[in-house]
Amino acid sequence: MPIAFEQVSYSYSAPAKKKxxxxxxxxxxxxxxxxxxxxDADIAPCAADATNAAASNAPRPLWGNPEGKTWALCNITFTLEDGEFLGIAGHTGSGKSTLIQHMNGLIHPTSGRVLVDGVDIADKKAAAAAxxxxGVVFQYPEHQLFAATVYDDVAFxxxxxxxxxxxxxxxxxxxxxxxxxxxxxxxxKSPFELSGGQQRRVAFAGVLxxxxxxxxxxxxVAGLDPAARNDFLKLISELHEGGLTVVMVSHTMDDLARYCDRILVLKEGLLFALGTPEEVFxxxxxxxxxxxxxxxxxxxxxxxxxxxxGLNGRLYDTASLADALAALYRGAEGKPVSLDGEGETRTAARTGGGKEEPCPK
Ligand SMILES: Nc1ncnc2c1ncn2[C@@H]1O[C@H](COP(=O)(O)OP(=O)(O)OP(=O)(O)O)[C@@H](O)[C@H]1O
Known part of the structure; x- marks a missing residue:
């Protein structure tokens, strides 16, 4: 069931749509x-092409929340495909949380539509099905634990x-x-006796x-220590490999590069970029x-x-960079390149002109 955003704009202070x-x-x-x-001057419509809107000089609604005049999202059009891992990035206040709240009908567009499997979730029944x-896991989900036992919380x-x-x-x-x-x-156990990482796992379980x-x-993974971060990212990656479509908002570009099929970047409520990590970065x-x-x-x-x-390709993650450097070091990339600044190339020094030196005994 793809989720399609069609020219979605959202204002926190606009009156709700009646129909x-x-x-x-x-x-x-x-x-x-x-x-x-x-x-009227404040609400000039967005540029027609959402993906180019940020780059164009077309007039558009005021962004942010100055004196109640706010468009948190402006003219967003894209489709979340089944089975993909979509990352969402953007500066603070760019509209990331507002965007994801549209995905399950928690809030509805001020203008435009969100279609789940072709059905507009502005309709109450369709929103309930969506x-x-x-499943939405908000920031610091452990703050929303409430029941006396872990069992009751997850069973809710x-x-x-x-x-x-x-x-x-x-x-x-x-x-x-x-x-x-x-x-x-x-x-x-009471969820409140658990560590922060365990509490977050319980909150995840409640959604799953x-x-x-x-x-x-x-x-x-906001606020977790490095070990817990890695555990959680692994868990999310496994859930995705198990068939779940995943959307992850993150400020950490390394995580987005490593896990996502596509990345959507917001700038001041506009869709600034959408593509593979390689395209975006x-x-x-x-x-x-x-x-x-x-x-x-x-x-x-x-x-x-x-x-x-110069390295071949447009590199963006640790693994591909390490591969390219290793290939360069071995001279597999053609012209040897100095990596140590001593004039003689590492490749030549190490290989004695092409032959691998034996390992020191
Ligand atoms: N409940 C609200 N009432 C009024 N304005 C709001 C509300 N929530 C968010 N906004 C405004 O909407 C805009 C987008 O906010 P949003 O929380 O979606 O951004 P974000 O990209 O998720 O930010 P962050 O990275 O800080 O979490 C901001 O200008 C924000 O001030």
Whole structure:
């Protein structure tokens, strides 16, 4: 079930749309859905081509939240495909959280439409169906734990779906196992006796117990120590490999480069870039201009390029950079390049002109 955004704009201060589920032809332009207190000049419509909107000089609504005049999202059009791992990046306040809240109908576009499997989720029934398929894990989900025991917390969603106790029990066991928590050890404990990392796992389990087909994660590893971060990213990657569509908001470009099939970048509520990590991170200088970095491996590759050490390909992750450097070091990339600044090339010094030196005994 793909999720399609069609020219979605969202204002926190605009009056809610009265009629839900309008046909495409009846969708009001952004300028037809004024925020409270806005003048016509404030709400000039977005540029027609959303992907180029950020680059164009076309007038567009005010972004941010000055005196209640705000468009948190402006003219967003893209489709989240089944089975993909989509990363969402953008500076603080660029609209990332607002965007993901549209994916399960938690909020509805001020103008434009969100279609799940072709059905507009402005319709209440469609939104309810979407909600059962799309699990959202908000920032610091452990803050939302509430029940007296881990069991009751994880069981809350399935019970709310009206499932029988056997099915609820099966789902609690299954989802705790998915997040590597031992059912017998943990089910009767209070969630508040657990470590922060364990609490976050319980919160994840609560969402997984609803058996969503899509998992939307808002900065899922924020505030975790390095070991817990890696464990969580591994868990998310495994869930994706198991068939879940994953959307992950993150400020860490290395994580986005490593795990995502595509990355969507927001700038001031506009869709600034959408593409594979390689495509997005090839725009390093533009990303820098909007306050975003590139992965550390990409930065190193760019620095090497500036120092005259050109590597093949547009590199962006540690593994591909390491491969290219190793190939260069072995002389497999053609012309040998000095990596130690001593005049003689490393390749020549090490190989004695092409032959591998034996290992020291
Ligand atoms: N409840 C709200 N009421 C009014 N304005 C809001 C509300 N929530 C967010 N905004 C505004 O909407 C814009 C987008 O906010 P959003 O939280 O979606 O950004 P974000 O990219 O997720 O930011 P961050 O990286 O800091 O989490 C910002 O200008 C923000 O001030």
């Amino acid at each position: 839900r589920g309008k046909k495409a032809a009846e969708i009001p332009a952004v300028g037809d859905a004024p925020a409270l207190g806005q003048t 909600r059962s398929n799309v 969603g399935p019970r709310n779906m009206g499932l029988g106790s056997d099915e609820v029990d099966a789902r609690v066991r299954e989802s705790l196992a998915q997040v590597s928590l031992d059912f017998d050890d943990i089910c009767d 117990a609803m058996r969503p087909t899509k998992l939307i994660l808002d900065e899922p 090839s725009r390093a200088s533009e990303l820098r201009e909007i306050g975003l970095g590139v992965p550390s491996a990409q930065k190193l590759a760019n620095d090497l390029k500036d120092a005259g050490i």
